[in-house]
Structures are given as C-alpha cells and as structure tokens.
Amino acid sequence: MASTKAPDSSRRSDRSRRAIHDAALALVTEVGYRRTTIEGIAARAGVGKQTIYRWWPSKAAVLMDAFLDLAGRGAEEGGAGPAGAGESGGxxxxxxxxxxxxxxxxxxxxxxxxxxxxxxxxxxTRALTAEGIVDAKLGAAFVHKLLDPQLALYVTRLRAAQEAGDVRADVDPRIALELLIGPLMHRWLLRTLPLTHAYADEVVDYAVGGLAPRP
Structure with missing residues (x-):
C-alpha cells in the first residue's frame, strides 16, 4: 500500500508569507499606505486575515518584514534593492x-x-519613513534592521579612505556619511526638485572636497 506523504507545513507557511509580503508591497504601491488594509492584503495574498494577525500585529509590521524580505531577495539575486551597491551596480x-x-x-x-x-x-520606503515618525517602536526597528546596516557600509569605505590618506584623520565617518545621504533624502522627501544622477555627483564632489586633507 502506497504511503501518503504528509504536507510540508513549513513550505506552505513560507509560500503564504511570501504571498503576504508581495501583496503588501503591491497594494502600498498601487493605492498608498493609508488605503492599504490587513483585509486587502489577505485578499490579495489569498489567505485569511487571521493568518496575518498570527504573524504580525499591524500592517506596518507586515510592510516592514516585506521590505526586509525584498532587500534580502535583491542581495541574493544581485539586483536592485534597498541596500548598498557594489561593483556590479546591484x-x-x-x-x-x-x-x-x-x-x-x-x-x-x-x-x-x-x-x-x-x-x-x-x-x-515613504510609508515606513512616515509611519516610523509617529510609531517610535517601528521607527527604531526600521533604523536598526534596514538603515544601520547600510550606513555601516559607508563608514567602512570612509575609514579605508582615511587609511589611504584620502580623508582627514580627524573626520568622523558616521557624521561624514550624513553629508552624502542627507541631501539625497532631503530632496527625495520634499519632492521639490528632481533627484538625479547629476545631483548625486555634485553632492559627492562637494562633500569629498570638504573631507580631503588640507595642505
């Protein structure tokens, strides 16, 4: 008599989580954060809303995990994603x-x-940034899980530049990186002017000019 293999609950759980992540990201992009609901995410993912509440306390928590998952997938595939870039541009x-x-x-x-x-x-990104301002716990998680690892990459590169003599020894890399990231985020948040490659290049030129050793 042929044996019947029991369903792999962990695999089914992984599929459900990925479907929920994809649904949350898609809905936030399509209708915005305010109009995204747990019910809508559940319907898009094809799961019951109790399944979502079993794993996450709020839609913000769902979106946070979805965004971290997206970052992880981007790192594995070498494509674009919300993290630091390397030589391949990915x-x-x-x-x-x-x-x-x-x-x-x-x-x-x-x-x-x-x-x-x-x-x-x-x-x-906008949804998590805005929600993190009013939800201190979410904001701290956003910084700890997503932003800090990215900022650490800049610190490492700037310290290497200090060792090579390209950056003054008295420069604090953690403050210096804000000269690079801050202007981009400011322009992106306000949406008053276009965020372009040319602008990014000028930010680097201005910042590094102030970081370089003085004669």
Whole structure:
C-alpha cells in the first residue's frame, strides 16, 4: 500500500508569507499606505486575515518584514534593492573600493537615486519613513534592521579612505556619511526638485572636497 506523504507545513507557511509580503508591497504601491488594509492584503495574498494577525500585529509590521524580505531577495539575486551597491551596480555587500573614493561614492549614490526613484521601492520606503515618525517602536526597528546596516557600509569605505590618506584623520565617518545621504533624502522627501544622477555627483564632489586633507 502506497504511503501518503504528509504536507510540508513549513513550505506552505513560507509560500503564504511570501504571498503576504508581495501583496503588501503591491497594494502600498498601487493605492498608498493609508488605503492599504490587513483585509486587502489577505485578499490579495489569498489567505485569511487571521493568518496575518498570527504573524504580525499591524500592517506596518507586515510592510516592514516585506521590505526586509525584498532587500534580502535583491542581495541574493544581485539586483536592485534597498541596500548598498557594489561593483556590479546591484545590491551586494559593501561599497566598492577601487582606490578612487569619488568614483566609488558616485557609483553608490547613483544606485541610491535609482532605488529611491523606483516606484516598487519608493512607496514602501515613504510609508515606513512616515509611519516610523509617529510609531517610535517601528521607527527604531526600521533604523536598526534596514538603515544601520547600510550606513555601516559607508563608514567602512570612509575609514579605508582615511587609511589611504584620502580623508582627514580627524573626520568622523558616521557624521561624514550624513553629508552624502542627507541631501539625497532631503530632496527625495520634499519632492521639490528632481533627484538625479547629476545631483548625486555634485553632492559627492562637494562633500569629498570638504573631507580631503588640507595642505
């Protein structure tokens, strides 16, 4: 008599989680964060809303996990995603170190511009940024899980530039990286002016000019 193999509950669970993640990201992009609901995510994913509440306490928590999952998938595939860029222009661990600090920073900031302008990433990023302001716990998780690992890549590259004599020894890399990231985020948040590669290049030129050793 042939044996009947029991269903793999862990695999089914993984499929459900991925479907919920994809549904949350799609809905936020299509209708915005405010109009996205747990009921809507459940319907899009083909699961009951109690399944979602069993794993997450709120739609913000669903979106956070979905965004982290998207970042992980981008890193595995070497494609675009909400993380640091590498030599391939995709999402890989670390910022390239070619020995040319300006070129390396322009490369990673251009990738950042592309990601911020990507509709698939822009909507969830804006939603998490805004929600993190009013929800301190979510905001702390957003910084700890997503932003801090990315910022650490800049610190590593700037410290290497210090060791090579391209950046003053008295410069604090953690503050210096804000000269690079801050202007991009400011322009992106306000949406008053276009966020372009040319602007990213100028930000690098201005910032590195102030970081370079003085004669």
């Amino acid at each position: 999402t890989v661990p670390g910022i390239p170190d070619t020995g040319d600090l300006v070129a390396d920073l322009k490369l990673v900031l251009r990738v950042t511009v592309d990601e911020l302008n990507d509709p698939a990433l822009e909507a969830p």
